[in-house]
Amino acid sequence: MSLIKRGNTWWIDFTTPAGERIRRSAATKSRAEAQELHDKLKAESWRVQKLGDKPKRTWDDAAYKWLMETQYKKSHLDDVSRVAWFQQHFRGKLLDDMTRDLIAQVAEIKAKETSPSTANRFLALVRAILRKAAFDWDWIDKPPVIKLYRVQKTRIRYLTPVQANILLNELPEHLADMTKFSLATGLRKANVTKLEWSQVDIARRVAWIHGDQAKGGKPIHVTLNATALEVLTKQIGKHVTSVFTYKGKSITQVNTKAWRAALKRAGIENFRWHDLRHTWASWLTQQGVPLNVIQEMGAWESPEMVRRYAHLAPEQFVTHARVVDDLLSGTNSAQS
Incomplete structure (x- = not known):
């Protein structure tokens, strides 16, 4: 039938x-x-x-093929979630009928639901799928032009050392330990919650994140300072595999009611767990650590990601700016 x-x-x-x-x-x-x-x-x-006409393919066909071909991506589950959201708008749509105007209308819905920056991530997926359909699968002649929203760069959110200590005192012990370790190492949330003892060598004062656990896909070397070692030593004997635990079980979620309540008691607003990483990088920058060193320590792929902290290092720039003073005053040692 x-x-x-x-x-x-x-x-x-x-x-x-x-x-x-x-x-x-x-x-x-x-x-x-x-x-x-x-x-x-x-x-x-x-x-x-x-x-011999070219077959008419639908969004469903393209989205399914994309998900099957990109299962290796770290963001695969994000793609699955985004495709599921698009289904309410694109289900059954022929790829030839997916115009720039139609996609823009759907993007506007997402932008109002969440934010323009989130809508951009959804639009990037649609653009990638349609480009694949045109250039790799030969399903359509050319993909529509998809414009992303212009998003204003937000300021870097970080804590002062005083604020950080106030927060640590307000947090329950297990979250305080993880917070202090994050501030000491700059590691991302997932790398802290999933850290195992097999990735730690206390004697050599190092830890490492495997490539398949890192956002950039490359292994991360972590030099353990005294603060990080203090936190790790405190966790010894609590669990056979996982470093950070709560009541004998591995911790998977940190954005909890206890975390939010501690922030409120500490008087800290508009602060996410990821901002602990921003705090770490900001502190290093303010203390004169070169940006290229911070990039290497934080495992950022591009210098652009680290340059957003440059405005926090005025003292470093003052030293270099004084070169002109020496040149104009005739006191430059190289000249003489």
Whole structure:
């Protein structure tokens, strides 16, 4: 049977002249609309087989193929979630009908739901899928031009040492230990919560993050300072595998009610766990650590990611600016 009703939705099921079985949702409760789509798809499959026309592909086809081909990506689960959100707007849409205006309308919905920066991440996925459909799969002649929102760069949020100590005193012990370790190492949340004893060598004062655990896909060497060693030593014997635990179980979530309550008691607003990493980098910058060293220690892939901390290092720049003073005053040692 060419049309099948499942629940309130009609499904299409037929075999093309080439022997390929087409089975998909018509995304409608109307049998007449489902029949119309069925006839259209069947006619197109005939033209593809008999006349050599390019087959008409849908967003569903492209999204599914993308997810199957990119399962290795660290952001695969994010892609799955974003594709699921787009389904309410793009389900059943032919790729040829996905115009710039249509995509912009859907992006506006996401921007209002969340923020322009979040909408940009969703738009980037649509753009990548449609480019793949055009340039790799040859499903469409060319992808539509997709413009991202212009997002104003936000200031770096970090704590002063005084604020950090106030927060540490307000946190429950297990979160205080993780917070102090994050401030001491600059590691991302996942690298702290998933840290295992097999990745730590206290005697050599080092730890390491495996490449498949790192955001950039490259191993991270962590030099353990006295603060980090103090925290790690305190965790010895609590768990066989995991470094940070709570009541004998590995910690997976840190953005908890206890974390938010501690922030409130400490009088700290607009602060996320990830801002502990910003705090670490900001402190190093303010104390004169060169940006290229911070980039290496923090495992940032590009210098641009670290330059956002440059404004926190005026003293470093003053030293270099004084070179001109020496030149103009004739006291430059190189000249003499």
